[in-house]
Amino acid sequence: DAGVTQSPTHLIKTRGQQVTLRCSPKSGHDTVSWYQQALGQGPQFIFQYYEEEERQRGNFPDRFSGHQFPNYSSELNVNALLLGDSALYLCASSPGHPSEQYFGPGTRLTVT
Amino acid sequence: QKEVEQNSGPLSVPEGAIASLNCTYSDRGSQSFFWYRQYSGKSPELIMSIYSNGDKEDGRFTAQLNKASQYVSLLIRDSQPSDSATYLCAVNSGRGSTLGRLYFGRGTQLTVWP
Numbered sequence: 276d277a278g279v280t281q282s283p284t285h286l287i288k289t290r291g292q293q294v295t296l297r298c299s300p301k302s303g304h305d306t307v308s309w310y311q312q313a314l315g316q317g318p319q320f321i322f323q324y325y326e327e328e329e330r331q332r333g334n335f336p337d338r339f340s341g342h343q344f345p346n347y348s349s350e351l352n353v354n355a356l357l358l359g360d361s362a363l364y365l366c367a368s369s370p371g372h373p374s375e376q377y378f379g380p381g382t383r384l385t386v387t
Numbered sequence: 388q389k390e391v392e393q394n395s396g397p398l399s400v401p402e403g404a405i406a407s408l409n410c411t412y413s414d415r416g417s418q419s420f421f422w423y424r425q426y427s428g429k430s431p432e433l434i435m436s437i438y439s440n441g442d443k444e445d446g447r448f449t450a451q452l453n454k455a456s457q458y459v460s461l462l463i464r465d466s467q468p469s470d471s472a473t474y475l476c477a478v479n480s481g482r483g484s485t486l487g488r489l490y491f492g493r494g495t496q497l498t499v500w501p
Contacts, residue, residue, distance in 0.1 A: 306487070317391070317475055317491030318431065331488060365430055369487075375421065376489060381430040 277302060279368050279379035287385045288356050296351040296382045300368030306330075307349040308376060309341060310365040318365055324349050325371075353384075361386045389414040391478050393492035400499055406463040408495050410476030413457070419479035420452055422461045425494065426472045435461060466499040473497070 280299045288294050300307050306325045310318035320333035324343035343349045347368075353360055363383050367376035390413040400406045408422075419438055423431035437443045437450040437459070449462040459478075463470055473494040479487065 308487070308489070310489075315493070317477075317493050318489070320488045320490070323487055333488065363430070367489075374487075375433055375436050377433060378423075378430045 281379040298366030299348045304368035308367045312363040391492040397496040408461040410459045412478045421477040423475040
């Protein structure tokens with residue numbers, strides 16, 4: 276049984292560029308949440324998708340957007356990258372909500 | 388603003404000892420509580436979940452919840468060097484517009500020395 280997968284593993288971008296991160300949930304899970312984890316901090320909630328809709332959103336600017344596909348996989352898009360966007364981006368899936376959330380391996384984004 | 392506070396540590400214990408990790412939360416209406424383990428450079432791994440007052444045991448791990456005191460703890464018995472990691476406390480408010488969202492503490496770094 277495959278767990279949560281994310282791609283790419285690492286990414287280096289320049290300020291002002293745009294980036295797309297991808298996530299496939301654990302089999303049987305229909306809810307995907309995205310988190311940003313800065314170095315030395317706990318993960319911060321970005322948004323959550325369920326039934327292809329953004330169900331709720333954390334305190335992140337509109338530069339952060341997302342999408343969920345019919346197969347429950349999800350994308351996180353970040354436009355106009357800033358140096359402060361450098362972080363580990365985590366995708367978590369769960370079988371509905373609220374429920375236990377299982378994290379993927381993350382995407383390490385570095386903005387230079 | 389819902390807050391989750393953890394002792395930042397670092398916490399250092401000898402092999403075989405009991406490690407005690409603590410967490411407090413601000414939202415009295417919180418319903419679900421989780422402990423994640425995060426090794427350096429890796430993603431968080433769910434190790435315990437607890438939903439009602441009292442203790443929940445799973446192998447060497449025991450989670451304790453006291454909703455009246457808004458307090459969650461994790462005990463690790465017979466600590467092993469492989470337990471050395473950062474432990475994240477996470478809380479789900481379980482209601483309203485924040486249903487399903489996890490609020491995390493900053494984590495407590497645990498080192499178990501041989």
